[in-house]
Amino acid sequence: MVETLEKWAEGLRKDANATEQEAALWQFQIAEVVTNSFQHGRLPGADMQAPLVAGQCDREEGTVRLAVLDFGMTIPTRIEASTRFSRDATEFPQGDEDSIYGKDDGDLIRFACQNGITSKSVSENQGRGLFSLVEEVKRNRGSVQIASRNGLVQFSEHAPEARQLSSKNTRIHEQLSGTLINVTLKLESRRDRNLQ
Amino acid sequence: MMTALNARTIVGTGFPTDEGRKLAKHLLSNPPGPLDELDIDLRSCSPVLLISAFFNGFLQQVYESAPQMLDAAKAVSWGLKHKFQQDNVARWMQEFRPST
Numbered sequence: 001m002v003e004t005l006e007k008w009a010e011g012l013r014k015d016a017n018a019t020e021q022e023a024a025l026w027q028f029q030i031a032e033v034v035t036n037s038f039q040h041g042r043l044p045g046a047d048m049q050a051p052l053v054a055g056q057c058d059r060e061e062g063t064v065r066l067a068v069l070d071f072g073m074t075i076p077t078r079i080e081a082s083t084r085f086s087r088d089a090t091e092f093p094q095g096d097e098d099s100i101y102g103k104d105d106g107d108l109i110r111f112a113c114q115n116g117i118t119s120k121s122v123s124e125n126q127g128r129g130l131f132s133l134v135e136e137v138k139r140n141r142g143s144v145q146i147a148s149r150n151g152l153v154q155f156s157e158h159a160p161e162a163r164q165l166s167s168k169n170t171r172i173h174e175q176l177s178g179t180l181i182n183v184t185l186k187l188e189s190r191r192d193r194n195l196q
Numbered sequence: 197m198m199t200a201l202n203a204r205t206i207v208g209t210g211f212p213t214d215e216g217r218k219l220a221k222h223l224l225s226n227p228p229g230p231l232d233e234l235d236i237d238l239r240s241c242s243p244v245l246l247i248s249a250f251f252n253g254f255l256q257q258v259y260e261s262a263p264q265m266l267d268a269a270k271a272v273s274w275g276l277k278h279k280f281q282q283d284n285v286a287r288w289m290q291e292f293r294p295s296t
Contacts, residue, residue: 001211001244002209002210002212002242002244002245003209003242005244006242006244009244021278021280023243024243024277024278024280024281025243025278025280027242027243027244028243028244028246028247028280028281028284030244031212031243031244031245031247032247032248032249035211035212035213035247035249038211039213039249129247129248129249132247132248132284136280136284139280
């Protein structure tokens, strides 16, 4: 995984004419997402299918878009399957495990991206990877969209926006059998050049 | 007195959690000095490896093998190339809580 992602990021760095630090940041972000997928997305009794990773640079816009799609256990399913949550989550679900049930998938994704969320079954990196990703992207003034099962959440420098992918009011009635994470980052080097 | 160590001679390019655990096992079985006096150079390691799973794996392994050394392990000095890495690692070290 390490060598494959390294080569992939190097190609994108050359294409974007980005700095070494920017490329390191992309590698970190993609690695957090991919590792999270491998560690937590595996369905019981099934082999984990490797996630799909894609990157695109828009020189005019000065942005890079990174996307990871996995076909494993969705984030809402993982959250519902967990039987124990740490108590340092301040926003939601207010310390009542039962209160996560009945929440929509957008809320569950938002919950999974908080700091300090751990589950009994998988301790390492649970939540931390997504939290680190979201925090780093916010610092970059970029955005992250996470779609999983029937939820979609967008994180940016503003408050997170959560919604359902399908509802009675939309024509879409399919759910995503996995997780799609789409990251948009601003190129620092481009921003600096524009300021000069 | 700090003891310098180049992690590249110990860690490989495997899964980040496994590589973090490998580093901890190596340090516990071949201690070059007290953990809190170690300066571990990670600058030649891939940014793909240096994610939260690597450092959580490292600390979790220390906790499982020698729980009395966890605080010292959190005080290891890490040599990293980029500021965002230094900030992240400092936060992960502070916020780590072992899985029991």
